[in-house]
Amino acid sequence: MPSPITNRAPHAGEAAGRxxxxxxxxxxxxxxxxxRLLGAAWLATTAAPAVVGAEVLHLESSRALPGxxxxxxxxxxxxxxxxxERGLRGPSALACAPxxxxxxxxxxxxxxxxxxxxxxPSGAQQAATALxxxxxxxxxxxxxxxxxxxxxxxxxxxxxLIALDGxxxxxxxxxxxxxxxxxxxxxxxxxxxxxxxxxxxxxxxxAPWLSASLRDRLDRWLSATHSAGEPPALNGDPFTDTQEPPxxxxxxxxxxxxxxxxxxxxxxxxxxxxxxxxYHLKHDGRRWRVDDITYRPDVRLRxxxxxxxxxxxxxxx
Numbered sequence: 001m002p003s004p005i006t007n008r009a010p011h012a013g014e015a016a017g018r019x020x021x022x023x024x025x026x027x028x029x030x031x032x033x034x035x036r037l038l039g040a041a042w043l044a045t046t047a048a049p050a051v052v053g054a055e056v057l058h059l060e061s062s063r064a065l066p067g068x069x070x071x072x073x074x075x076x077x078x079x080x081x082x083x084x085e086r087g088l089r090g091p092s093a094l095a096c097a098p099x100x101x102x103x104x105x106x107x108x109x110x111x112x113x114x115x116x117x118x119x120x121p122s123g124a125q126q127a128a129t130a131l132x133x134x135x136x137x138x139x140x141x142x143x144x145x146x147x148x149x150x151x152x153x154x155x156x157x158x159x160x161l162i163a164l165d166g167x168x169x170x171x172x173x174x175x176x177x178x179x180x181x182x183x184x185x186x187x188x189x190x191x192x193x194x195x196x197x198x199x200x201x202x203x204x205x206x207a208p209w210l211s212a213s214l215r216d217r218l219d220r221w222l223s224a225t226h227s228a229g230e231p232p233a234l235n236g237d238p239f240t241d242t243q244e245p246p247x248x249x250x251x252x253x254x255x256x257x258x259x260x261x262x263x264x265x266x267x268x269x270x271x272x273x274x275x276x277x278x279y280h281l282k283h284d285g286r287r288w289r290v291d292d293i294t295y296r297p298d299v300r301l302r303x304x305x306x307x308x309x310x311x312x313x314x315x316x317x
Contacts, residue, residue: 054084055182057160057171065115066127068166081171085181085253088143088150093164096145101251103185105137105192112163113151131161131168139189154189176208180254180261180281183209183288188239188249188265195245198222198238206239211282211291214302221305233304240267241277241295250274259283 058080062073074093081090087097108128109117116124128138132155139154153161160171177183187209196202203210203218210218221234236243250266263279278294293301 054082054089055178056174057081057083057090058174059169060159060172061170062167063170065112065163065166065168066130067119071166073167074164074169083182084179087145094150094162096143096148096150099143099145099150101181101185102142102144103188103192103249103251104140104142104247105189105195105245106140107136108133108138110140111138111151111153112168113149115163131155135193137193137195139193141185141189154193176287178287180256180263180279180288181251183281183290184263184265184279185251187290188251191239192245192249195237198234209290211284211289214289214291217302217305221307233307238293238301238304240265241275241293242267242269252276254281261288 059075059077061077064070075091079091081088081094083089085101087095087099089095089097107121108124109119109121111124111128116127119127125136141152141154143150143152150162155161155170158173160173162169162171177186187206190206190209191202194205198218200219200222203215203222207215237245240246240249246267246269248268250268252264252266255262259282261281261283263281264276265279266274266276268274279290280292280294281288282291283289295301
């Protein structure tokens, strides 16, 4: 495994992008709101068929950001977004295609691209708690769009929160990940939210996104007796190939070959240091699951778990 990497936790006020539709709030005319709501209702019910493999999000509720005056929600409940590896599609204010995905685990002050920064650490934590978060790190997908950037903050296993014009929009995902990239994204966000060493508990928590074969290999390696005089084959985090949680992870588009797929992940320790690892997935008849990881051309997770003296790509198949 490579040498330890310095962790670059995202700064609470990091200006990595602008808020979605960064424009001054204004009170639209009643007729304008009526037209928008009618248009959104039409979109929610007559939208084009979802792209195969797309994750569908439905607007569940909205509320004003803490400290902001309450305004009329931009769209009615049930409004739909579709999210696939090309980007986000739906109402024009949130459309982002193509969209480059970066995975982060940010502190409460960084929520909604710094909206809580002025509240200080304690106030930001209280505001985050009021919105339903209790963990010190919030799993986030930053979408870099052609003209702006957009943060989607995950809450639990099925909800995403997005800020727009002083409103927090809460979206519910319908079902689990349906394409290879979404599977890798879900696994890594769950892993980043609660960083931990590799043990049986960590394997169990990530089991929904791992193949049965890889889970078995990991369990067997963890339960085996290893030589006290030799360094372990796995020395660090096998899911990010780091010694400390990375600052961010760039998620690339999947390359598919029938029931197999490969997703590139760029590991960022700091702006000057980045490297790519490859996630290998297989479709088990129901969904895509991670089956192996390549760290370097001659080093793969399965081979390390076998503790071979020389690990060559493809030798452990």
